[in-house]
Amino acid sequence: MPAPALPAPPADAPAPNPVVVAVRDVWKSFGAKTALAGVSLEVRRGEVQVIMGPSGCGKSVLLKHLVALLRPDRGEIWVFDRPVHALPDGELDALRIRMGVVFQSAALFDSMSVGDNVAFPLRRHRRLAPETVARRVAELLAMVEMDGTEALLPAALSGGMRKRVGIARALALDPALILYDEPTSGLDPLTARTVDDLILRLRRDLGVTSVVVTHSVDSAFRLADRLAVMEAGRLLASGTPAEIVASGHPFIKQFLDTRAIEVKRT
């Protein structure tokens, strides 16, 4: 079937990038409730993997497994070729420093100002002069269009602003892998667009790998190199956006069609 003599399609020509995240048949239950029922997924370096699915299908639970905030009942999780599922708590830090996590709830430290939140990882893990930290914080906040908000407390921010500060904090240590849990929910369409562009820019300029959970079909198709659709703790389908659309799976069609329905009504 493969024809080495012929020139391969140009887009696919380079050898596939190494796998950065490998999830193998992961199961997770909370009491009687099964949150993940045999999920397998591979993300390659420099890819944006988008995960979609209805509320409560296990997207956040899956993301938390990638940073060992939750441990699987069964299955394996490999990140940067390290067995996350088996690493003891003490050995996770080296791995976590290479990852950025944007929480669905932003999870800013309430007791610290915006500036201190973003500076926190820098102060903990880098030996930098205070001016350097301040400059870097300003830079990070500018990336998410939150310039000049250093002195504010998280309580004084709107949901969308918190989300963006959360993104700035997650980017502080220049992670090679970033997990975004609904980075654009609660943002107006224009700001959402900025965040999407930021994710794409990080991939293009720095080769950052991203896993993005989103409910926005727009964002999903703008961002995704690969798209996975989850339902009730399972991956229904995974592939390029075109493949997903072409798959014709009735649930996925319905799920992706919500946009079309909305458009028709207006």
Added chain:
Amino acid sequence: MTRRTAALLTPIEALGRVILHALAEAGRAALMLRAAAGWLVRGRWEFRETIRQINAIGVDSVPIVLITGLFAGMVLAYQTARQLLTYGGAGFVGGLVGLSMAREAAPVFTAITAAGRVGAGIAAELGAMNVTEQTDALRVLAVDPVRYLVVPRLVAAAFAMPGLAMLANVVGSLGGFLVATSVGLSSSAYTLSLQQFLLPYDVLAGLVKATCFGVIIAAVGCFRGLSAAGGADGVGRATTGAVVTAVVMILVVNYFLNLIFF
């Protein structure tokens, strides 16, 4: 048949569940303390956080400790002075007040006050951090919540509590003095008696007790806070639970420390 067995089993089962749950909790609390001890032994202190906590736990508790200490000493003097004066035991009032304050009233009242103020505060703060994923954010940023949140609070409480108890000692004896002299005791009789009966050992033992209570308050508050789950409701439960558990533990441990010290 099955229904009867079930009905018979349920209370036993329930009891078993409760015991298992308590054991599991104790185990997890022990793990937290072991991790905290590990950081302490390795000398990895969060200096700034610890200072901040000494302020929050110690300095900010001063007013309330002044009030409780003062009134504890006053009530002790009121009770003992009235009784002893009628039996001609004026020479014992100061000593009794001082000794009771040093051994019991200062450390225990201070600890119970602190359980309500400090323990509840710790549980509420860490509980809120837990349910809003801030502790997860710490972990993900490669900062161990035990090191960053628990150890500073344990250390701060262990330092602050004896200081507060000492303060209660001083104002308690002062309050005792005021009350005793107002019901007819001479001021020299009070101070002489205090000097005669109150030994440094008693004060010291009381302060050691206070240190133990401080560790209990902080440990229980941290543990309850870090195990809080389920939103504001869970934070509320963690806070109440922290106070109740700490007070009970303080009173029980106090008894056994008395067996050791006195």
